[in-house]
Amino acid sequence: MTAALALDRVSLSLGAFALRDISFAVAPGEIFVVLGPSGAGKSVLLETIAGFYQPDAGTIHIGGRDVTAAPPEARRVGFMFQDYALFPHLTVAQNVQFARRDDPARTRDLLARLALAHLADRKPANLSGGEKQRVALARALAMDPALFLFDEPLSALDARARDALRDELKTLLRQLGLPAIYVTHDQTEALVLADKMAILRDGALLQIGAPSEIFNAPADEFVANFVGVETVLEGETLAASDGDVRIALGSREIHAVSDHAARRVLVCIRPEDVALAHAARGDSSVRNQFDARVVAVAALGPLFKITLDCGFPLIAYVTKQSYLELNLAPGVRVIASVKATAIHLIDRK
Amino acid sequence: MTAKTLAPSRSLLLAFWLIGGVLLAFILLPLLQMIANQSPARLAHVAAMDEVRAAIILSVQAAFLTAALAGILGVPLAYLLARAAFPGKGIVEAIVDLPLAIPHTVVGIALLFVFGRTGWIGASVNALTGYQFWGTLGGIIVAMLFVSVTYTVNAARVGFESVDPRLEKVARTLGAGPWSVFTRVTLPLAWRGVLTGLTLTFARAISEFGAVIVLTYYPMTAPVKIYDLFLQFGLDDSSAMAVLFLAVALTLFILLRYLAYGRRAAPGGRA
Numbered sequence: 252m253t254a255a256l257a258l259d260r261v262s263l264s265l266g267a268f269a270l271r272d273i274s275f276a277v278a279p280g281e282i283f284v285v286l287g288p289s290g291a292g293k294s295v296l297l298e299t300i301a302g303f304y305q306p307d308a309g310t311i312h313i314g315g316r317d318v319t320a321a322p323p324e325a326r327r328v329g330f331m332f333q334d335y336a337l338f339p340h341l342t343v344a345q346n347v348q349f350a351r352r353d354d355p356a357r358t359r360d361l362l363a364r365l366a367l368a369h370l371a372d373r374k375p376a377n378l379s380g381g382e383k384q385r386v387a388l389a390r391a392l393a394m395d396p397a398l399f400l401f402d403e404p405l406s407a408l409d410a411r412a413r414d415a416l417r418d419e420l421k422t423l424l425r426q427l428g429l430p431a432i433y434v435t436h437d438q439t440e441a442l443v444l445a446d447k448m449a450i451l452r453d454g455a456l457l458q459i460g461a462p463s464e465i466f467n468a469p470a471d472e473f474v475a476n477f478v479g480v481e482t483v484l485e486g487e488t489l490a491a492s493d494g495d496v497r498i499a500l501g502s503r504e505i506h507a508v509s510d511h512a513a514r515r516v517l518v519c520i521r522p523e524d525v526a527l528a529h530a531a532r533g534d535s536s537v538r539n540q541f542d543a544r545v546v547a548v549a550a551l552g553p554l555f556k557i558t559l560d561c562g563f564p565l566i567a568y569v570t571k572q573s574y575l576e577l578n579l580a581p582g583v584r585v586i587a588s589v590k591a592t593a594i595h596l597i598d599r600k
Numbered sequence: 601m602t603a604k605t606l607a608p609s610r611s612l613l614l615a616f617w618l619i620g621g622v623l624l625a626f627i628l629l630p631l632l633q634m635i636a637n638q639s640p641a642r643l644a645h646v647a648a649m650d651e652v653r654a655a656i657i658l659s660v661q662a663a664f665l666t667a668a669l670a671g672i673l674g675v676p677l678a679y680l681l682a683r684a685a686f687p688g689k690g691i692v693e694a695i696v697d698l699p700l701a702i703p704h705t706v707v708g709i710a711l712l713f714v715f716g717r718t719g720w721i722g723a724s725v726n727a728l729t730g731y732q733f734w735g736t737l738g739g740i741i742v743a744m745l746f747v748s749v750t751y752t753v754n755a756a757r758v759g760f761e762s763v764d765p766r767l768e769k770v771a772r773t774l775g776a777g778p779w780s781v782f783t784r785v786t787l788p789l790a791w792r793g794v795l796t797g798l799t800l801t802f803a804r805a806i807s808e809f810g811a812v813i814v815l816t817y818y819p820m821t822a823p824v825k826i827y828d829l830f831l832q833f834g835l836d837d838s839s840a841m842a843v844l845f846l847a848v849a850l851t852l853f854i855l856l857r858y859l860a861y862g863r864r865a866a867p868g869g870r871a
Contacts, residue, residue: 301773323772330773336766340788349784350774394775 253315255279255398255430256300261309263299270296271455273309277398277430277447282421284441284462285434287451288477293434296451297400300432302326314397329391329429331401335383337375343386344371350394361389365423380412381419388423399424399431405440417443438478442466442517442597450474463517467564482520482566485599488513496596503562506538507594515599524593525567527557527577527585539594541565543587545579555579559587631846638843646829646840655825656845660852662737662821663806666744667752670801673745674752675794679786681753682760696753699746707746708814715742715815739816744805751800759793760786795860803853822849 254276263270270292277283287293298304300311302323310319318326338346347367348358362368365385375383384404391399404420405413421444424431433444434451441448442462449459450470458470466483469475486498486505496507498518505518531540541561549556555574559565565587569579577585646652680686681693699707715722715733726732733739763786771781787794809823820828822845830838 298769301769303769303772322777323769324775324777326773327775328773330770332766332770336764336770338767338771338785338789349771349776390774 253279254312255281255314256283256432257310257312258300259310259312261299261306261311263295263304263306265295265304268292268295269454270299270306271453273454273456275449275456275459277432279430280428281446282424282431282433282444284445284448285432285451285456286436286438286441286448286478287434288436291451292454293436293451294402295454297330297402297432297434301328301330301400327394327397329388329394329396329399331387331391331399331404333403333405334407335387335404337378337383337386337390339375342372342374343367343378346375346386347389347393349390354393357393361392365389380408380416384416384420385423388427392427396429399429401431401433401435403435406435406437413440420444441478442483442519450477452477482518482522482525482564484518484520484563486516486518488516495591498596500563503541505589505594506591507596508592509594509596513598517597517599519595519597520565520589521593521595522556522566522568524589525559525565526588527567527569527573527579528588529577529585531586537588538591539589541587543585545581545583545585547581548574548579559585561587634839635843635846638840642836642840643844646837647844651820652825652829652841652844655820655822656848658737658740658819659806659822659845660848662740662744663802665737666741666748666805667798667802669741669745670749670752671794671798674749674797674801675756675787678753678756678794678797679760679782682757683765696750699748699750704747704808704810705814707811708743711742711746711811711815715739733815735816735818737819740812740819740821743811743815744808747808747811748801748804751804752794752797755797755800756790756794759790759796762793763789792860795856799853799856799860802856803849806849806852 256277258273258275261270261273273296275283285293285296295304299306302318302321302325306319310317312318313326313328338349341349344358344362347361348355351357359368362371365388367382367385367389370378370382370386375386378386387404388399405416408416417440424444433440435441445462447460448462448465450457450465450473452473458465458474463483463485465474466478469478484500486500488496489499489504490497494508494510496509496516498505498507498516500518507518526537527543543559543561543565545557546560546564547558549558551568554568554570557567557569557574557579559567567587569577573579577583579585677692677696681689681696686692702710711719713719717723717726717732717734722733731738733742767785767789768781771785772778776784807823808821809827812821813824813827817824822841826838826841826845829841
């Protein structure tokens with residue numbers, strides 16, 4: 252199968268900054284998230300793929316076609332900037348038909364598909380965040396893109412709007428079935444959206460893989476620190492009723508409270524939500540109790556980071572007091588408990 | 601943008617309004633006094649003079665053509681200054697501003713060296729086409745353009761700088777080539793800046809006297825004719841024509857500003 256996008260050893264020097272030897276491929280329909288801190292070169296990478304920079308070395312193929320030397324207008328990439336950069340002097344309909352002025356029927360069709368028909372004559376300044384996002388998608392779809400590029404489109408929004416738009420975007424991208432590269436510095440965004448992801452730092456890719464691989468098996472210390480120490484596990488939903496979801500994690504089972512019920516899910520557990528004790532508690536509100544063995548202990552400022560093996564890997568933070576009381580050391584057996592409400596589920600395809 | 605911050609003190613505002621009021625009076629009083637001194641009979645008498653009407657029409661024509669030429673020649677340079685990084689940019693900026701610093705009689709004399717009878721452009725254009733820059737509309741426009749094009753370049757540059765480069769990039773990814781992006785995205789979005797510049801250029805051009813009178817005494821533009829009336833007939837006739845001309849020039853200026861800024865800002869908006 253031809254990759255939707257393939258970068259082969261792309262290098263680019265821009266003054267003090269450089270993209271260094273970047274190679275990766277994106278499969279058709281795949282959402283590929285590039286996660287990295289600001290200044291890592293995420294935007295430069297996207298703009299190189301879009302054709303605004305010519306690489307010094309390496310090749311870029313889109314849909315099997317070598318576009319390394321092609322100008323942006325010949326690459327068929329839908330570029331989604333932060334805030335979506337809609338043309339402020341044009342109406343919604345004029346924005347959408349920018350690429351195809353000769354085809355008003357297509358514009359009408361796209362406006363209808365993205366639930367924008369009633370906004371056709373509005374100017375972008377009068378649109379909500381979700382409406383802007385849909386206009387930008389429709390505008391790019393008009394030129395029949397081979398691929399979408401998202402440059403932190405949600406980073407200027409407040410947290411609540413960001414979550415809503417992120418979920419809507421994911422749904423839309425799934426419906427469209429088009430491949431996308433999405434760059435962000437936000438781990439949650441990466442986890443929610445990514446089929447596959449890469450970590451970018453100082454213009455170089457440090458690790459490429461599935462989100463669970465990267466979050467659970469970071470290739471180096473930078474990746475580990477950057478993605479945080481959340482426990483992220485691939486699970487399979489066994490049953491879901493009334494918000495109670497039962498999920499298989501290898502040979503163990505875990506309960507979560509969620510309205511998500513996709514068959515495959517990512518189970519995310521924050522280390523501060525894991526409680527440790529020597530004996531199981533009778534309290535029935537804690538449904539997830541696991542026999543665990545301490546694998547490693549590390550001092551982390553005022554807290555201690557405890558790496559556990561419960562049949563699946565789990566990370567807990569405990570206070571110094573708990574650490575002393577429980578006498579935690581590698582090999583010690585404890586009961587680890589996590590409230591079902593503290594477990595975060597992310598749908599997988 | 602009005603932020604609710606600490607309000608400036610009353611006494612400071614009062615003092616500044618007093619000083620500002622003196623300045624406004626300084627600008628308005630001479631004009632109002634001149635207008636007040638006119639009798640309708642005198643205005644009618646001057647307005648009936650063919651030469652006066654011809655001079656005012658010529659001034660308006662020449663200033664419009666100058667603004668159009670300033671747009672054609674000034675907009676590309678404004679775009680380069682806004683968007684391109686190149687060595688010697690500071691020098692280019694200084695050259696653009698230079699006409700503001702040169703006395704206008706000096707401009708006229710300098711232009712004679714190039715566009716005059718023996719000037720290399722003036723002589724060769726005359727040899728090739730028979731056209732001459734002395735005693736013609738062309739000469740007036742050359743003088744007006746030199747002293748006024750700075751405004752178009754600088755205001756259009758501000759207009760281009762205000763256009764988000766991401767909009768141009770998005771347009772490229774949507775299949776538009778560089779020229780198409782300029783005409784469909786950049787120029788429409790920078791239009792207000794360009795129009796502001798053209799308006800200022802028009803205003804500066806229509807009021808030009810020094811450079812025009814040196815390069816092209818005839819045919820007379822309105823400021824030259826006013827000077828001519830002043831020398832021949834004194835203050836009465838020249839001030840009557842001045843008021844007529846002022847009425848025409850200000851009306852056009854306000855109309856252009858209205859075009860550039862819309863209803864709210866004409867005539868009192870910010871430039």
